[in-house]
Amino acid sequence: MRPEFANPSAIPLPLWLIRSDTDGAQIPPEAGALAATWARSQNFTGKPGQICLIPDATGGLAGALYGIGATNAPGRERYALAHAAENLPVGNWKLANSPEGFDVAAGALGWLFAQYRFTRYNSAEPPKARLVCPDGVDGERLLALAAGEYLARDLINTPTSDMGPEDLEKAARDLAARHGASIEVTVGDDLLDKNFPMIHAVGRASDQAPRLIDIRFPGTGPRLTLVGKGVCFDTGGLDIKPPASMLLMKKDMGGAANVLGLAETLALLKLTESMSLRVLIPAVENSISANAFRPGDILTSRKGLTVEVNNTDAEGRLVLADALALGDEEAPELMISMATLTGAARVALGPELPPFFCDEDGIADALYRAGRDAADPVWRLPFWDPYEAMIEPGIADLDNAPSGGFAGAITAALFLRRFTGKARAYAHFDIYGWQPSAAPGRSKGGTGQGMRAILNALPEVLK
Template identity: 50%
Template sequence: MAKPRTLPLTCIGEGTDPGGLLPAAHAKWAAANAFAGQRGRLLALPEANGGIAGYVFGLGPAEDRPKLVLGLAAAALEPGSYRLEGDFGDPSLAALGFRLGAYRYDRYRKGKEAPALVDPPDADAAEVQRLVDAAFLARDLVNTPANDLGPAAFERQIRDFAARHKMRVTAIVGDDLLAQDFPMIHAVGRAAAEAPRLIDLSWGKASDPKVTLVGKGVTFDTGGLDIKPASSMLLMKKDMGGAANVLGLAHAIMDAKLKVRLRVLIPIVENAISAAAFRPGDVLPSRAGMTVEIGNTDAEGRLILADALALADEEKPELILDMATLTGAARVALGPDLPPLYTTDDRLAADLVAAGAAMGDPLWRMPLWAPYDSYLSSRVADVNHISHGGHAGSITAALFLKRFVRNAGAWAHLDIFAWAPEAQPGRPFGGTDQGIRAAYGVLRQRYGRSPQ
């Protein structure tokens, strides 16, 4: 069988003369079709025999060009093999954008094969591959419906992940959560048919700097007794998006062999409704010793994170980073594409924002505004887990989590959406990665790589 041809994909910015990058006949064809480098415009170039000689792709204006713009080409191209030509900029970033845009979720139906890219000669192929694998891991998990990814199935997936990476893994399941002092994880998940659990993964040398990742793993969220309306429940398979993205980030860290002692904590629950469900007005104990009044059972994610953060904090790691699909208020404030970042560490905040901007993984720092902490006051417990009114919901959620981190060198919280409601460059519709490349960029800069 003949080897499939690799077609050229010539990249041209808006305002650039195609004549300098294309053969004369193809430059005339582009002009006749009013191709002028418009962002996302894809035009097939004909062969004399009627076949396709390649494609030309518009990058748009240089001053307004998404980092992952080549993802738009991958989303539009037919299956086949392609190579980049023209003025595509940084080769690694170009390859990353293309390959992220080629993502397809086809577990339940057979779709068109994704286009493949021959990485440009100067691209860091290994780095591109690990970041693509990290993103696809997160996307696949978020896209999987809850009937195939309940708490037990999610644990199996995580154990498989741990085995591939030679991680040490333990799980605390069901009533053992009470015996080992994780009362809020237990309370949130006890109403479901499958028991709640806390998965604890570790990798690396004990002598290396300790970095701990915590991911919210709510496999489905009905809202509990404060039940969501049907329209708000439709996407709740994605409520484990924090855990999915933490696993993607962990993959990148381990694949790059960063010099850290990595720990990953994933509390997994389904927030279901039954006679055992926790209730509005309940007062729960917590691992940190605080009592927590329940203001609304649909704010369950911060409860399971709080117990996991308290555990992470006990060994005083250099950094704790948590990711969670935590609040609708974050979407109201910043929309689906721009996750809020919370931290008290100014340097960490600046580094995360800069790394995200460089890698097409944007974050926006939001304030841990101390006066709003009073919104969490309770007359019957140490703290209420939600604010009294509808103001500053994402900030007050972060302030609640902050109470459970006392000893770590630094802590950052990402309130991610983990879903692309509309296709974006490098982010097809559906479950998506957020924060992975930003966090990995900072960790790679700070901790380097171990000798191979």
């Protein structure tokens, strides 16, 4: 499905955004005396998410009041209007006012996010309350943001039976075709011929051959390379996961979904015209078979670094390493990796706040601020150099799964950093890519994380 605003030619119902204070709901005079009287009779106080439907003189629906809380009051929900989108009656709606301090554009984006439904396997219908794009808001930008989010959610929500490496390649080819980008895919044993040995090792046990997807968008300017982990299902390999840990492993390609979603938004906004955008996705399934890679194996990476495999369930960093090494060879101004990489990140920060790692303070600050302002929060963790010894096993250059269980997100990030060095700057996002339970604007299931933080930071960091 595609995000849409309501057709403004249809007569919309007014939706009044109402603040609350110590005296109760602050109904603007423009809403009319009937609205104020009715709100009092319904005990409408303007608390966040409260809805009060306003009748007309004949008993029909004249509009609605929607509570947005007190000015400067901290909100627990990111998307202030998403609850309205999901709970207002059928019809077209238009914001009738814009209270001081209320971000109308963010509210409209939340409304679009609330419209999302994953309908590939059932006939779930989106909410019937539709919003006319508010005056003064860049509707095309919001639609582009929502389109990228929808794409990421769709890809993550699709089970591996329909989103294996071949299907992920098709999604990448479809995106490239939509935007006039070129695409090159290296498949199966060709990975060995072209020196992607770790991608091949992780994916060779699957019925669907491993592959490296390489998309280049037309455009000139600073070079931005996005690398997304595309593990379409992760059994854990020979270090097999318990059944409960496999239930969500269709989402282990969430990094790939997020970089494709971000690329979709960048292309729709035509920002790819003023940069050199490249997207790299190692697409594999970590399966179990007689030819699966084994604990104790030592792999030689594209960069020439040797890696001791101490856990076949730490496979994401292996496939990312070869892709990062390829991207680094062009020395882009900025290279970003996104991956559903470690449980340690979720233990530290939970499912909604993904950590990121970056050595450049200015870029890290810009990413944090952009995420905060775009309701796409991210939190910086350090590339902590004293922990480098933890990823050096002695028998090889690197260890893919240090023992001890400490600082798992940091040691994984340090591992990935070893495959960069020529890029002017590198940032890694350890995302979850999944909404455990439904919330306003965030349906249960696949979700984008970090995309808008990166997008909004680009003007500052990609110079």
